[in-house]
Amino acid sequence: MHANDLEPNTLFIQVSGAGLPEVDGLFVPSTAPPVTSESGTVSSLGYWNGKMAWDRADGRGERSPALSYSNSYTSWRICRLDGHLAYDITCEDALPPTDREWHVYKKGVPPAPSVVIHHFDPREPLPKPNVVFVLGGPGSGKGTMCSLAATQLGWVHLSTGDLLRAERAAGGPTAAAIERYITAGELVPNEITVTLLKQAMETSMRRTGRVNFLLDGFPRSLDNMEGWYEIFGRDAELPRMLHFECPYEVLEKRILGRAKYSGRSDDNVQSMKLRFDTFKAKTLPTLELFKSKDRVVEVDASQSRVDVYELVRSSLQAYTDPALAAQPLTERSEMQLGLRPYPKRG
Ligand code: UP5
Ligand code: MG
Numbered sequence: 135m136h137a138n139d140l141e142p143n144t145l146f147i148q149v150s151g152a153g154l155p156e157v158d159g160l161f162v163p164s165t166a167p168p169v170t171s172e173s174g175t176v177s178s179l180g181y182w183n184g185k186m187a188w189d190r191a192d193g194r195g196e197r198s199p200a201l202s203y204s205n206s207y208t209s210w211r212i213c214r215l216d217g218h219l220a221y222d223i224t225c226e227d228a229l230p231p232t233d234r235e236w237h238v239y240k241k242g243v244p245p246a247p248s249v250v251i252h253h254f255d256p257r258e259p260l261p262k263p264n265v266v267f268v269l270g271g272p273g274s275g276k277g278t279m280c281s282l283a284a285t286q287l288g289w290v291h292l293s294t295g296d297l298l299r300a301e302r303a304a305g306g307p308t309a310a311a312i313e314r315y316i317t318a319g320e321l322v323p324n325e326i327t328v329t330l331l332k333q334a335m336e337t338s339m340r341r342t343g344r345v346n347f348l349l350d351g352f353p354r355s356l357d358n359m360e361g362w363y364e365i366f367g368r369d370a371e372l373p374r375m376l377h378f379e380c381p382y383e384v385l386e387k388r389i390l391g392r393a394k395y396s397g398r399s400d401d402n403v404q405s406m407k408l409r410f411d412t413f414k415a416k417t418l419p420t421l422e423l424f425k426s427k428d429r430v431v432e433v434d435a436s437q438s439r440v441d442v443y444e445l446v447r448s449s450l451q452a453y454t455d456p457a458l459a460a461q462p463l464t465e466r467s468e469m470q471l472g473l474r475p476y477p478k479r480g
Contacts, residue, residue: 143180145251147188147201147230149212152247156215160256161188164199173205185228190215191257201230212236212247221247253343260339262370264453268350269421270378272400272409273388274435278470279378279446280350285467287450288458290338293350297330298322299398317399319408321354321416328361346453349373355416356423375424376449378435378442382410439471 143163152158163180164187170176175183187199196217203210209224210231221236235246254260266289268276277293284291295316302312308326315322331352339345353359386406393401400409424430431449435442451459468474 140178140181143186143188145186145188145229145253146191146255148250148252148256149201149247150250151245152220153244154214154220157212157220157244157247160191161201162191162255163187164189164202166198171205175205210236211239250341252340254340256340260336261345263335263339263345263347265347265349265373266450267352267373267375267424268348268378269352269354269375269417270433270435271380271382271385271413272406273385273392274378274380275388275439275442276350276378278439279442280348282443282467282470283348283446283450285464286458286461287447287454288344289346289348289450289454290342290344291348291350292331292334292338294327294331294352294354295350297334298327301326301330313399317405319400319405319412321358321412324357324361327352327358328365332365346450353420354413356419359420359423372424372427372429375421375430376433376446377421377424377430378433380435384436385410440473443471 145163147161148159149161150158164182165179166177166182166187166189168177168179171183173183177183177187181187182199182202183205185203187202189195189198190200195213195215197213200213200217201211204222207222207224208226209222210227211219212221212230214220219239222239223231223234223236225231225234229251230249232249232251236249238244238246268280270276277296280289280291280293283289298312298316302309302316312322312326321327331349335347338347353362386403389401389406390403392398399405421430433442433445433449447454447459463471463473465474469476
């Protein structure tokens with residue numbers, strides 16, 4: 135590939151836990167001038183040996199780039215402050231691996247470091263996300279449609295219900311409380327939900343660089359909305375909302391259909407009724423607020439999945455990357471849309 139075809143290197147890398155202060159730290163896109171490497175490859179700005187490369191952010195390293203790829207050894211390498219190699223990992227990955235252990239170079243016993251790639255400079259505040267709230271009764275298809283928009287259109291799907299269930303499964307100090315509220319079909323207190331949501335949005339933006347968010351099942355109450363304002367400020371533009379409208383009988387039928395495989399403690403007739411009551415009492419006032427500010431797109435969610443998805447796709451179109459929108463449906467998306475059967479379980 136010609137050097138001019140390379141995308142600019144805009145990534146940041148955080149190395150931590152090496153136990154070597156001369157290795158741990160933040161690495162920024164390399165500013166080393168173009169030069170011919172040991173394998174004869176001419177580098178370009180931010181690159182070394184045809185792959186992205188980084189310098190230490192504190193400028194204290196002897197070698198530039200300090201984190202780069204070696205063609206001769208087909209390995210990624212991290213230097214110590216004195217310029218000697220500290221860690222390496224043999225592979226041809228385009229970016230330094232973040233999911234495997236790095237080897238201590240030649241000798242020594244320090245632990246493998248944790249390597250995290252950031253899409254925004256971690257020293258700067260994050261950019262403003264572009265948020266669309268997705269509300270609708272239990273079983274209205276929020277999860278299904280948001281998941282399709284994530285796979286097909288590149289939106290980040292965050293379901294507050296899923297975040298709460300993951301937190302419950304992690305068994306932290308709030309797990310028991312979350313379990314009580316969910317099974318009773320009631321709303322989990324704001325401090326828990328809004329904190330999880332904020333963390334998930336930040337982590338996702340840093341790790342993926344994506345700023346288009348579908349927040350599935352939020353805000354479920356005016357109280358949730360207060361929590362939102364506390365994080366994003368009252369002056370920020372009110373997000374838009376997709377409202378999935380669907381009669382109760384259809385919702386009940388879908389939830390009971392899903393109960394056969396979902397394993398959810400609230401997928402039963404009794405919890406379903408309580409969830410729907412909570413939706414009417416707590417969530418509909420939020421919807422009214424958004425309607426009064428003209429921020430709602432109504433989606434008739436009782437239609438077929440294909441028709442509902444078409445409405446969702448067109449409402450998100452203005453903010454969707456056209457190249458992603460033009461992709462054919464994946465097999466999984468076809469299954470989610472009911473266009474292809476799910477594989478039989480063995
Ligand atoms: N299906 C989907 N679309 C279909 C269509 N068009 N035609 C035919 N079938 C369709 O869909 C449900 C089922 O219907 C699936 O089998 C699907 O294949 C089929 P799904 O996409 O799962 O619907 P969804 O709207 O996501 O339903 P869900 O049950 O997840 O909605 P809830 O709002 O009840 O659940 P959530 O996970 O958001 O919240 C659970 C609990 O967490 C809440 O009750 C509450 O206790 C707590 N919570 C909070 O306290 N605060 C929060 O902010 C969020 C949650
Ligand atoms: Mg859901």
